[in-house]
Amino acid sequence: MSFLNKEICDGDNPDLTEERRTATFDTDRMAQVIYGSEKFAARRRQITKSISRIPALQDTKPLAFMTREEKITEACRELDVLSDHWEQLIYVNDEEEALHLHREVIGMEGHPFALHETMFIPTLVSQASDEQQEKWLGRARKREIIGCYAQTELGHGSNLRKLETTATYSPSTQEFILHTPTITALKWWPGALGKSSNYAIVMADLVIKNKSYGPHPFIVQLRDEKTHQPLPGITVGDIGPKMAFNGADNGFLGFDHFRIPRGNLLMRHNRVEPDGSYLKPPHAKIGYSSMVKVRSRMAMDQGLFMAQALVIAVRYSAVRRQGFLEDKSQEVKVLDYQTQQHRLFPSIARVYAFIFCGLETIQLYEKLILDVNKNGDTSGMADLHSLTSGLKSVVTHFTGQGIEQARMACGGHGYSMASYISEIYGVAVAGCTYEGENMVMLLQCARALVKAVELVEEGHPEKLSPMMAYLTKPSVTVDLTVGPEAYVKIFQLIAKKQAFKATEQLHKFMVAGDSRDVAWNKSAVELTKASRLHTRLYILKTFIRRVESITDISVKAALTDLLNLHLNYELLDVASYALADGIMSSTQMDFIKNQLYSSLEKIRPNAVSLMDSFQFSDLQLRSVLGRRDGHVYQNLFEWAKSSPLNQSEVLPSVTQYLKPMMEKSKL
Numbered sequence: 001m002s003f004l005n006k007e008i009c010d011g012d013n014p015d016l017t018e019e020r021r022t023a024t025f026d027t028d029r030m031a032q033v034i035y036g037s038e039k040f041a042a043r044r045r046q047i048t049k050s051i052s053r054i055p056a057l058q059d060t061k062p063l064a065f066m067t068r069e070e071k072i073t074e075a076c077r078e079l080d081v082l083s084d085h086w087e088q089l090i091y092v093n094d095e096e097e098a099l100h101l102h103r104e105v106i107g108m109e110g111h112p113f114a115l116h117e118t119m120f121i122p123t124l125v126s127q128a129s130d131e132q133q134e135k136w137l138g139r140a141r142k143r144e145i146i147g148c149y150a151q152t153e154l155g156h157g158s159n160l161r162k163l164e165t166t167a168t169y170s171p172s173t174q175e176f177i178l179h180t181p182t183i184t185a186l187k188w189w190p191g192a193l194g195k196s197s198n199y200a201i202v203m204a205d206l207v208i209k210n211k212s213y214g215p216h217p218f219i220v221q222l223r224d225e226k227t228h229q230p231l232p233g234i235t236v237g238d239i240g241p242k243m244a245f246n247g248a249d250n251g252f253l254g255f256d257h258f259r260i261p262r263g264n265l266l267m268r269h270n271r272v273e274p275d276g277s278y279l280k281p282p283h284a285k286i287g288y289s290s291m292v293k294v295r296s297r298m299a300m301d302q303g304l305f306m307a308q309a310l311v312i313a314v315r316y317s318a319v320r321r322q323g324f325l326e327d328k329s330q331e332v333k334v335l336d337y338q339t340q341q342h343r344l345f346p347s348i349a350r351v352y353a354f355i356f357c358g359l360e361t362i363q364l365y366e367k368l369i370l371d372v373n374k375n376g377d378t379s380g381m382a383d384l385h386s387l388t389s390g391l392k393s394v395v396t397h398f399t400g401q402g403i404e405q406a407r408m409a410c411g412g413h414g415y416s417m418a419s420y421i422s423e424i425y426g427v428a429v430a431g432c433t434y435e436g437e438n439m440v441m442l443l444q445c446a447r448a449l450v451k452a453v454e455l456v457e458e459g460h461p462e463k464l465s466p467m468m469a470y471l472t473k474p475s476v477t478v479d480l481t482v483g484p485e486a487y488v489k490i491f492q493l494i495a496k497k498q499a500f501k502a503t504e505q506l507h508k509f510m511v512a513g514d515s516r517d518v519a520w521n522k523s524a525v526e527l528t529k530a531s532r533l534h535t536r537l538y539i540l541k542t543f544i545r546r547v548e549s550i551t552d553i554s555v556k557a558a559l560t561d562l563l564n565l566h567l568n569y570e571l572l573d574v575a576s577y578a579l580a581d582g583i584m585s586s587t588q589m590d591f592i593k594n595q596l597y598s599s600l601e602k603i604r605p606n607a608v609s610l611m612d613s614f615q616f617s618d619l620q621l622r623s624v625l626g627r628r629d630g631h632v633y634q635n636l637f638e639w640a641k642s643s644p645l646n647q648s649e650v651l652p653s654v655t656q657y658l659k660p661m662m663e664k665s666k667l
């Protein structure tokens with residue numbers, strides 16, 4: 001029996017215990033599939049156990065009752081405790097272990113090292129020369145300095161070519177002069193910039209002898225290392241509270257002719273020589289690699305956000321009893337209602353699908369950086385850019401929807417901060433915006449699709465990348481009873497039709513006299529539809545590939561049920577395209593619906609264990625409603641009693657205003 005199944009605890013809510021006993025697979029083995037290897041799944045558990053032995057990291061005040069300042073202070077206190085135990089807890093420099101440690105101890109509301117780990121260090125790794133890495137990377141890894149990634153400005157985020165911050169080279173002093181010429185040029189949004197970071201990667205327009213070379217990354221010291229005061233010429237601060245992420249100090253930053261040495265332009269791929277001559281990089285967009293890095297992680301990170309919300313909603317649905325089915329002597333678990341299953345299970349399937357994609361794209365990014373840094377081979381950049389552009393957009397959109405459904409599935413208690421789902425939602429949907437606004441990134445993906453369609457039309461299908469090869473597939477009649485491959489074929493036909501239709505529309509406007517940019521804008525909605533279908537096809541195929549590769553029979557069987565649900569749900573969701581184009585008949589539609597409903601029934605006994613398999617500790621979940629023990633009512637009552645408002649019977653607001661007001665009313 002598995003780690004978690006072994007841990008079935010007599011003190012837990014018997015409704016949850018019953019669910020855990022009926023699981024048909026081992027949750028430890030499922031965790032190996034989720035986290036990509038037996039080794040990492042075991043390390044996660046080991047780290048979680050070690051954390052549970054550090055008293056200073058337990059029983060902290062609930063985040064929901066804290067002010068922003070308290071949240072930031074608490075995150076810093078936890079980081080300080082962690083730094084005392086860092087080397088005993090994780091293998092130093094192991095990114096995945098560090099991420100797990102932070103997720104577990106500090107949670108998702110942000111902390112001073114969030115951007116240091118996810119963008120500052122990765123930019124030094126991918127963009128700094130060996131000499132520059134010698135100077136800064138070691139210090140960054142040892143956490144002697146705290147860095148962030150300052151690119152977005154008050155006036156521009158999506159359109160990087162119009163960033164206004166300038167870095168003008170002065171050959172006489174061999175310095176760059178950083179300057180913020182207008183209010184809209186202020187850096188705005190970078191995480192951990194406002195109050196925590198003392199260094200930043202600053203993306204600024206490189207100007208040499210009055211010629212602009214576009215955005216380039218510079219490493220810039222912002223604050224004195226001893227006093228933490230901003231250096232002269234630098235204006236920096238916090239941008240204020242946000243929808244979520246309020247443990248993070250997203251900031252603003254301005255430069256007043258601030259000078260940095262020539263050696264602070266990151267020069268692995270391009271150079272400015274002392275005399276001001278410029279050496280071009282091997283690929284024009286190589287300076288954008290840190291964004292691609294984060295986008296390549298987003299399917300995994302968003303999958304884990306949605307998983308947290310679903311752990312809470314599924315556990316709660318297995319202990320919440322309301323209403324009757326056949327037996328009128330006992331109310332049913334709300335998880336037994338078909339509508340509840342339909343609300344939650346397709347999202348469970350998407351979580352697994354997204355995570356499998358994430359495992360793949362994280363590796364693709366690592367390979368790309370190796371190819372670029374070791375062999376100067378940039379040939380993989382375009383494909384990874386278009387893939388991750390589509391993927392981040394589709395995954396964040398569905399994650400937001402899935403988390404909101406999870407909230408509603410918890411009824412009234414889902415709306416309470418005790419569920420923590422609103423915070424998970426707020427943090428997750430930021431992903432629709434950061435790392436490229438979703439529409440903008442769908443249109444990036446569409447550029448690659450249109451180019452591929454044009455290659456097919458020009459008679460060069462051999463030039464297509466493997467991801468685009470389906471654009472050459474002929475129309476066929478498909479028998480859905482054959483299995484997953486039949487679903488892939490139909491999806492390919494739907495995606496192909498939409499890609500061709502959108503391209504045709506674009507060309508029609510161009511033939512009628514519009515410039516490509518104007519025609520592009522007039523076709524943009526159709527183009528984004530093509531990108532979504534293309535990306536969903538990739539997700540579907542990855543899910544199938546992953547399930548096929550699993551060797552544990554019971555894990556494979558449980559995931560096959562989930563895959564079948566996914567195939568039917570996704571196809572039904574895009575059925576309007578298939579019906580309009582005569583790709584599917586209404587009889588096939590009925591078949592899909594019936595398959596979908598029977599998948600829900602098959603998944604029902606495994607639902608709790610499918611989510612337990614993520615092995616989130618209660619500390620990481622931060623949800624009173626979703627705790628492992630399932631004693632929701634006792635836990636909720638204790639939580640409410642701990643609210644600061646309940647620490648006195650009569651509030652000062654009552655004495656000061658309500659009482660006098662009522663007294664006045666009596667007169």
Ligand SMILES: CCCCCCCCCCCCCC(=O)SCCNC(=O)CCNC(=O)[C@H](O)C(C)(C)COP(=O)(O)OP(=O)(O)OC[C@H]1O[C@@H](n2cnc3c(N)ncnc32)[C@H](O)[C@@H]1OP(=O)(O)O
Pocket residue numbers: 102103107108114118149151152157158159160161191285288289291292294301381382385433434435436437440444447448
């Ligand atoms: C505990 C929980 C942890 C998880 C939470 C962690 C915290 C999260 C923290 C949050 C962190 C949030 C942190 C943040 O938010 S950091 C800020 C993120 N900002 C953005 O993402 C900005 C989005 N904008 C862009 O990326 C660019 O402006 C785009 C891409 C839109 C256009 O760009 P540009 O104006 O320069 O383009 P162009 O028109 O000259 O040329 C277009 C051509 O270029 C090709 N091209 C473009 N890009 C790439 C590329 N990369 N590799 C290869 N090729 C690329 C493209 O295919 C096209 O090719 P072609 O079609 O012409 O052949």
Ligand SMILES: Cc1cc2nc3c(=O)[nH]c(=O)nc-3n(C[C@H](O)[C@H](O)[C@H](O)COP(=O)(O)OP(=O)(O)OC[C@H]3O[C@@H](n4cnc5c(N)ncnc54)[C@H](O)[C@@H]3O)c2cc1C
Pocket residue numbers: 115149150151152155156157158159188189190191245250430433434435436437438439440443
């Ligand atoms: C929580 C959070 C953390 C962040 N962290 C960082 C950070 O660490 N560092 C950093 O540098 N930045 C950061 N950002 C900024 C973020 O990357 C940008 O906000 C994001 O890239 C979107 O750009 P924008 O704000 O300019 O949106 P806009 O481009 O102004 O978007 C507004 C609307 O215009 C539309 N639009 C814009 N251009 C086009 C187009 N070409 N075609 C069609 N529609 C278009 C968009 O679709 C959207 O609907 C963060 C943002 C958030 C919310």
